[in-house]
Amino acid sequence: MLKILLVVQNYTPSVGGTQTFFQHFAENCVANHGDEVTVITTNSYFGPDKKQFKLIKEVYAFIKGVHVKRFPFYRWHQPVCRLLAKIAYRILGQVPEWINNYLSGPWSPQMINAITRSDADVILAGTSNYLYMQYPLYRQKLQQPKPFVFQGAIHFKEDKTIQVISRQALAAIAASEYYLANTHYEKNRLAEMGIAPENIAVSGCGVHLADFVEDEGHAFRQQFGIGEDEILIAYIGRIEATKNIELLLTAFTQAAQIQPNTKLIIAGYPNPDYYQRLQGIIQGYEAHVQQKIHILTAMPHQQKNALLHAADIVMQPSFNESFGIIFLEAWACKKPVIGAQIGAIVSVVDNGTNGLLFHPNNAANAAEMLLQLITNGPLRLQMGHNGYQKLIANYTWDIVAATCRQTLIQAKEKFYVS
Known part of the structure; x- marks a missing residue:
């Protein structure tokens, strides 16, 4: 049995890829190994670096055997830091790391105190640029320092000259x-930056197949007036600028001109400004095109599963991903996927086998990929089946959690031997 401390910026009921990863890993360790797992997190639904704030009132929770402790964090300084960042960028052409550190946060003395006083055997924390990730840099000053596993989920850019991780975070790694890397691409990029490859484990992300068994796709299509002969393309994820949804709209409208028997549903939690921007784009289309597009916000989990079953194609146009868990969720429902041909996604989706990849920021090429699948039902079925086979071989939570837990065991042994 291990006594594990997990540190993460947000935790369920907050929704997101990192939240999902930490929640399922924690619950797997409790259920399958009898581990004692404590999660230290913020009291917010949204990341501490976001302008939006929504309070989670429950300070302590016991969720499926996992102890969850939530801490407040300062926010008053963020407008000041944003202003300083703008001034620094205009004068210096870059933003000093200390400003970005306090923008990312969370600036929470109570949270840091809880981490430093933990009696856990080992700590797993994520993600890369948050202040608490600097623990390995100061832990030797503590009375009881702990072994530390760094889960970065770094969204590397294709352009290697763009710095996406601070020097301090790299030193902490x-x-x-x-x-703990999401993909071999992430591992290779870190190795290029001087991190010893033998100290990098690749876990990926996971899904519970049981969560996707119930097929309510037919009822979903009826609810939204989607005919059985119509091809439904689905996007599921945060509705924000980094997800590149404008490209999806452009690609969809181009494909729909050639194959009009199509519809598009965009589903996820919206950034208000970006949501308005998308609405403005859609309102600029002709009426018959507008009728083909639905945007769903605040969609409950069960409806998300129904949409995945209802869809014929699942598309993720993002140019900034560390993995892309929606691909796994689509494969759990045996659906083909389309994504951007960027490093992290190339590590997950096998182009031409379980999905198609388009050239980044190339809407015409993305439309070509859509048309390949829209016009070829057998290909959609084959790719969906291939994706399902890859999922059950590599990305169930039992498989992923076993890799993560073994890494924690090795970290504990390494720390106390050295």
Whole structure:
């Protein structure tokens, strides 16, 4: 049995890829290994670096055997830091790391105190640029320092000259016992930056197949007036600028001109400004095109599963991903996927086998990929089946959690031997 401390910026009922990863890993350790797992997190539904704030009132929770402790964090300084960042960028052409650190946060003395006083055997924390991720840099000053596994989920850019991780975060990774990468692409990029490859474990993300068994796709199509002969394309994820949804709209409208028997549903939690921008784009289309597009916000989990079953194609146009868990969720429902041909996604989706990849920021090429699947039912079925086979071989939670837990065990052994 392990006594594990997990540190993460947000935790269920907050929704997102990182939240899902930490929740399912925690619950798997409790259910399958009898581990004692504590989660330290913020009291917010949204990341501490977001302008939006929505309070989670429950300070302590016991969720499926996992102890969850939520802490407040300062927010008053963020407008000041944003202003300083703008001034610094205009004068220096870059933003000093200390400003970005306090923008990312969370700036929470109570949270840091709880981490430093933990009696856990090992700590797993994520993600890369948050203040608490600097623990490996100062832990030797503590009375009871702990072994530390760094889960970065770094969204590397294709352009290697763009710095996406701070020097301090890179130093913290180097000082950690192990780094937990989502993909081999992430591992290779870190190795290029000087992190020892033998200290990087690749876990990926996971899904519970049981969550996707119930097929309510037919009822979903009826609810939204989607005919059985119509091809439904679905996007599921945060509705924000980094997800590149404008490209999806452009690609969809181009494909729909050639194959009009199509519809598009965009589903997820919206950034208000970006949501308005998308609405403005859609309102600029002709009426018959507008009728083909639905945007769903605040969609309950069960409806999300119904949409995945209802869809013929699942598309994720984002140019900034560390993995892309929606691909796994689509494969759990045996659906083909389309994504951007960027490093992290190339590590997950096998182009031409379980999905198609388009050239980044190339809407015409994305439309070509859509048309390949819209016009070829057998290909959609084959790719969906291939994706399902890859999922059950690599990305169930039992498989992913076993890799993560073994990494924690190795981190503990490494720390106390050295």
